[in-house]
Amino acid sequence: MKSIKKELTVATCTLLSQSPASVHALENAWELDSSYLFYSEADDRVTVHKFAVQAGGDVSDRDRVSLTAVLDTMSGSTPSGAVKQSTPSFTGASGGGGGGGDSTGALAKFDDTRAGMAISWAHTHDNNWEINYGGAVSIENDYESFNGSIIINKETSSKDYKFTLGLAVTADTIFRVGTNSTPEPLTLISDEKFLGEGEKNTTDIIAGVTHVINRRTVAQFNLAYSIANGYQTDPYKVFSVVDTTSNIAFGSYYEGRPGNRKRASITMQLNHQTYPANNVIHASYRYYTDDWDVDSHTLIFGQRFKFANTKYIEPKIRLYHQTKASFYQNEFFTDVTTNPDIPGSFPEYISADYRLDEMSSITPEIQFGAELSSDDHFRTRIGYMYQSFNASDFDTNKAIIFQIAYNKRF
């Protein structure tokens, strides 16, 4: 009894000792989050520098706005789809001026910049309803994207369940840099047959429920469905036609993909704070499937160890496996001396994009965070992504991921 009395006295004193400044900060709750990401693939492939700033805060007791700005610079070389032995393809890659990134044309150099902006406005209604309106714009040298979204959240009166329903529509325009055109699929690149810009419209729907299981555990379950119609080919990617008898590459043709894609996924996430150590377990699993025959499993597990009440360290691992797309093939074999109409013997769609191959991936990473003060939060992480492909000439992709982020409350 004496102990409880003492605890209550301490708690009362703590409340009374709150400075006007911290009370003010809680009322306004404006914060600025900034981040720098460095992503670099081995063998001088893709390097990305990503800068992002997000500012958000309450504009009334029912309205919260958030504004995000992002700038990416991407450079290096990426697999074009051509086999390593083929002649230079001169196709380039996103944002690039063309030209092979290696002596075979299997790697294409590129240099691209992306600027993006997103805004969201969340309005709280009576009876635990909240509606979040969002918009996003992204501009690259060869890709423009406009997105609008609405997300409705409803919490039960006890706030043990939150139901979410979200809808987003996205309109994308795709073209080769400087040309406002896209290549005619399945044509020889030296024929230089081009069409107009590619356009793609995507509708995303998400339905989810977040459930407070107990005082230390919260879980989330999401169902997502997406329909994309329009241009989904990569205007820079090619595939090689290889002679069956000599096994020598005959030429490179532009790839072609289906004009529609339906995706569905189930995601389960769980956060649990252990007792008495107060470490936090983060676990998630996603099953994904689409009508390009890509099925994937993603498993993420991390455990956050807290120390000194203001710092944490979190080892994390992400495991991923996907099946190949139905139209993926590393090359197209034919007898080039006897086949009078090589394009005529192509299937309807072909892509040699290594990302559509069967693939397994593992990404271990470690995160560190520190509260420099009650309003300043610093985080950093370093990870290593290892991807292993089944049929691609580039059978692995290895990348370092480094990020720092700083959050400031006002």
Add this chain to the structure above:
Amino acid sequence: MHKIITILAGLLITACSTVSNITTSEDVKPWEKDILAQQDMQFPQDPMFSYSDEHIYFSKEASTGGNSVGGGGCGCN
């Protein structure tokens, strides 16, 4: 050998205890939501890291989505 069995038994008990703690459902009163209100108990735990991850894996894998809707852009070499 005895030590290994002891360690394995300890790990098993810890794992069972953790699973039991996770799956035990209980009513949580508003004044008991201090832990659930912490940033590392939110989805996502770190929006900036999550935002960057989505871009990386969207660009490097054939599957995407599942956590939210919105955003946009490619940046996908």
